Amino acid sequence: MEMLWFWLVSVMVAIYAVMDGFDFGAGVLHLFVARNDGERRTVLAAIGPWWDGNEVWLLAAGGSMFLAFPRLLASGFSGFYLALFMVVWCLILRGIAIEFRSHVPDGMWAGFWDGVFALASTLLPILLGAALGNVVRGVPLDSGGYFQIPLFTHFRVANPVGVLDWYTVLMGVLVLATLTAHGALYLAWKTEGEVHRRCRRAAPRLWLAVAGLALVATGATAAVNPALYANLSHAPLEWAGVALFLGGLATVFIGLARDRHRAAFLGSSAFIIGILAATAAGTWPVMLRSTLDPAASLTAYNACAGPGGLRAGLGWWFIGFPLAILYFACLGRIHRGKVRAAEDGPGY
């Protein structure tokens, strides 16, 4: 039961990364690939129907984590207090920028919100990447299961650790690069004209950077958390994750070379899912690692809720999850094909 919930939460986090990832990437890129109001609106039209629902995956994953692993949520959220509020503020600014931008047909107004949208879309992947880095590196969990760390200390991976050190910053940059490259493929797939052309040109370079960074990050992770790789010998799922992200990466480059942008986008989705799956399989059953004492780590076993709650949760999860997928499928059908900003009216 604990293992099932571990994977259900992981699946939701992976869907969140893939889905909100492409609209983060679009936000990072839009100042560069869309230079006038019409092009900016094309970018917004491409992500407009999706971004709000994509963000719900974060809340849904958080909700599932809350019911299945309450101690993990309590410990992690309070320990990363300041960093999480920065995430929240960026999410607020980003949502408002997308929603309010097209309400006033004025260049200064739109330009301001375009800047806010780009800034928040850039900061969020860095923060979320740093969060992933913190999970891999570990935090100073005490025997009570709590911790509190500053935003930064000496930037070395040694106690006292901060939210930001060289490793977590590296992970932040990796995630930023990955989601930017992911967004470039999405826009190349869904748009036409200049935006499409610029994304197509930028994508191979971005993906080369991602591949290089991923290589560096793999080595760095081995240094920071060797246990992650020690599991390889007896974790077939970790091999599956590795295969998925390598295959995804190959698909991206093949898709780009053949101008098959939807295939390339699916490849980059597989790349993201593969990295997360390999990480999850490597850390299992640890969910938050203690840098002080391995026995103080929060695992799927010691952080989970009682059996009654886990069972009841499964009952509705397997109704609600397919429903959510169904909504997204409907949305995909309604908005299939390339977008044209003018037809979708203001706001999108």
Next chain:
Amino acid sequence: MGDLLFWHRLQFGFTATYHYLFPQLTMGLALIILVLKGLARARNDARLDTAARFWIRIFGLSFAVGVVTGIPMEFQFGTNWARFSARAGGVIGQTLGMEGLFAFFLESTFLGLLVFGERRLGPRRHFLAALALFLGSWLSGYFIIATNAFMQHPVGYLAAPDGTLQLADFWAFLLNPWALVQYAHTMVGAVVTGAFAVAAVGAFWTLRGLHPEQAALHLKTGIWCGLVASVLVAFPTGDQQGKRVARHQQPTLAAMEGRWRSGPYADLNLIGQPNVEARTLDNPVPLPGVLSFIAYGSFSSNVRGLDEFPRDQWPTNLELLYYSFHIMAGLGTLFIAIMGLSALLLASGRLARARPLLWVLMLAFPFPFIANSAGWMVAELGRQPWLVYGILRTAEGTSLLVHPGQTVFTSLGFSGLYFVLGLLFLFLVGREVHAGPAGH
């Protein structure tokens, strides 16, 4: 101020109160939009579609702010109330998780289609989008109320040896009788907010002599919805809610009325200032026996005073609780009077000439927001000193390692951000009202 509990409470209270300004409008409008679109289809009346389109634009703005201010609420369970989350998460995580899967996905999928998709969808499917949004937002409301109801009146759980609360009976927890009453009261309250907003815009256009056809339609819609909702919010829903408090939270009832001594024929005080140290109510204007009647159905019923309870069971912010209740109940009574009078004049065709009343209707729209906020303050201050009533004290639910230097910092950040957000929202809504029913 080095008081950690104080800052956690202030932060959550502020962000929650601010957040709820928006969902109450969207939930109220969701129903009114559905009614307008339904009538438009039934009567084949394009004017109703125009009115619906105008309110869908306002709905979109309010929804956006509601979403972004709602995200911090989800986070704060873990960031500010870690010990509460660790102990009760196995139970309340159920409803918060269900809200994500069942309500948020529904809303986020259909919002874009409702706001931007009318041409693409056609009238029938656009109506279905309005229905989906209504279901999503009202479902979301239920999951939040069910979560809160567990904190007010915990049922369906068992206490594990390690101190955590675990789910024992899913349906008992989900269909908590407290939740059903509180839900009805809260949702009707949201419709009051939506109806007053619709009526206020109608009154403004009428006073200005603008868009006469739409203005009259707005007045009619706002007033009839407003009258029904204002009555329902007091009776039976508010009445039932009061009776629940009287039965299960007796110190709260005493504090709401500033009542120290027990006895039959308890007064309902229209006004007065509680003096907690002297244990008196200064300058009271009482209605003798009415509190006994409202709480227990007979004038001679005994209503226990705070003197009967140890001080550590009294609500901690007694004065604010007392005033919140009186503001809510007082405004609720006024709403019935305003909407009742307006409905009378509307039915007899004299409303358009009753300019003073139109002024009142135009200026009244902020007051349902105040009444709804005050109502939540009654619920949440009245629950004190408990976080989960009778089981977990609020002081035992905080994040221990988060210090005031952090909460004050983020609270100031929220104040600034939310101030700007409020200005932007008012600016954009003002533009829509100015542009009129046809839009830009």
